[in-house]
Amino acid sequence: MSSIAIVDYGMGNLHSIAKAFEHIAGRDRVLVTSDHAAIRAADRVVFPGVGAMRDCMAELQRSGLDQVILETARSKPMLGVCLGMQALLDYSEENQGTDCLGIIPGQVLHFPADLREAGSDARLKIPHMGWNQVDQQQPHPLWRGIQSGSRFYFVHSYYAAPRDEVYVAATTPYGIEFASVVERDNVFAVQFHPEKSQHAGLALLSNFVGWDGEP
Amino acid sequence: MGLAKRIIPCLDVDAGRVVKGVQFVDIRDAGDPVEVARRYDEEGADEITFLDITASSDQRETMVHVVEQVAGEVFIPLTVGGGIREVADIRRMLNAGADKVGINTAAVFNPEFVREAAERFGSQCIVVAIDAKQVSAPGEPLRWEIFTHGGRKPTGIDAIEWAQRMVEYGAGEILLTSMDRDGTRDGFDLALTRAISEAVNVPVIASGGVGNLDHLVEGVIEGRADAVLAASIFHFGEYTVGDAKRHMAEHGIEVRI
Structure with missing residues (x-):
């Protein structure tokens, strides 16, 4: 029976994502863990996270989980979520600049201070919080049953800017068009919270549970 | 197209039961949150x-069980307010599956609690609830103050300054209730909503006074609210959340349908 390890490295509340996976895959297949061996033994790995990038990278390095994530990114289906997605890039502007894992080439940037809605002068707030559309930019097995433009739940102030559009699986409009989903081989990573995105979110998690890691 | 305005139904829960009479005709147990x-x-x-209005502390645990059950089957953001006074209260609710907690009175008596909570758990899960009442006399420039104890006790704190201070301390969102309008069904205090929404850069949820669907539209368009919260219009089966969204969409407001 295939197992799903949710990496616990002290960054944020993992109960929601664990509950969503338990709902889909059954309680006995889902493991919330910081144990290296357990993560290495799992068939699929979820790399979540909420909080600030410097704390995130410091925790990963302190626990040695950074090496486990890098290994996972080369070997099996991996889903990055929110801060876990941003940590996959090379570098983040957050906390006066923080080096990240470098699995997806590119940077993580703060939304511009004076963000305005396209075609109007409405000031956009930061954080970007709420349900926004996710426009699919390339076919992927994780989109199965999910229409392009479906809405997912976001909460964030920084966004990923991959160096090449080949890594951009979806974009979302918020004053600018930003990469809300990035992917590379067996790695798929989302800025939004699929575990809080009702039907569309559960469909995506369910697709991940059945994914063999082939893009 | 872009970010949708949110509709948030609010349930008052007392000792694990929904109060203020939810009246769905076809629901088995309308008291079951x-x-x-x-x-x-x-x-x-x-x-x-969920607003926990349980008075006795020995029944507080029931709210934790409610959140646990809901979080196991409902996969949208859940906020719990009421009785959040210390870090342990927040941790308990987040561990049960809540995504955000609402801090109200505790913030007024100890603003540092908001800072501590945001540093510990992240701003994204800290909603500061503000109960405001108009204090300016007719003809004077509009001014609102923070009130506690269900709108009975003035604090002398200016509502706009307070909202800005709470954001500075780490509030990720403001839940703004007009105590003048709460329960009246006369609509939001739009001037208050707009004043707060324009004064802060985090989302503002308008609350207090919704009596019909046009009020929701006004809250967003005139009040500039990012989200609207309502209780009775949904509980009594007058309108569904779907009705509200269609009505807002007809008025050009972006919603998730």
Whole structure:
């Protein structure tokens, strides 16, 4: 029976994502863990996270989980979520600049201070919080049953800017068009919270549970 | 197209039971918060807020069980307010599956609590609830103050300054209730909503006074609210969340349908 390890490295509340996976895959297949061996033994790995990038990278390095994530990114289906997605890039502007894992080439940037809605002068707030559309930019097995433009739940102030559009699986409009989903081989990573995105979110998690890691 | 305005039904829960009479004709147990939350989720609610009004502390645990059950079957953001006074209260609710907590009175008596909570758990899960009342006399420039104890006790704190201070301390969102309008069904205090929404850079949820669907539209368009919270219009089965969204969409407001 295939197992799903949710990496616990002290960054944020993992109960929601664990509950969503338990709902889909059954309680006995889902493991919330910081144990290296357990993560290495799992068939699929979820790399979540909420909080600030410097704390995130410091925790990963302190626990040695950074090496486990890098290994996972080369070997099996991996889903990055929110801060876990941003940590996959090379570098983040957050906390006066923080080096990240470098699995997806590119940077993580703060939304511009004076963000305005396209075609109007409405000031956009930061954080970007709420349900926004996710426009699919390339076919992927994780989109199965999910229409392009479906809405997912976001909460964030920084966004990923991959160096090449080949890594951009979806974009979302918020004053600018930003990469809300990035992917590379067996790695798929989302800025939004699929575990809080009702039907569309559960469909995506369910697709991940059945994914063999082939893009 | 872009970010949708959110509709958030709010449930008052006392010792594990929904109060203020939810009246769905076809629901088995309208007092069961799990069943009511499930219904709102099916109707398309963007989030659900639970307000724990349990008076006795020995029944507080029941709210934790409610949140646990709801979080196991409803996969949209859940906020719990009421009785959040210390870090341990927040941790307990987040561990049960809540995504955000609402801090109200505790913030007024100890503003540092908001800072501590945001540093510990992240701003994204800290909603500061502000109960404001107009204090300016007719003809004077509009001014609102923070009130506690259900709108009975003035604090002398200016509402706009307070909202800005709370954001500075780490509030990720403001839940703004007009105590003049709460329960009246006369609509939001739009001037208050707009003043706060324009004064802060985090989302503002308008609350207090919704009596019909036009009020929701006004809250967003005139009040500039990022989200609207309502209780009775949904509980009494007058309108579904779906009705509200269609009505807002007809008025050019972007919603998740």
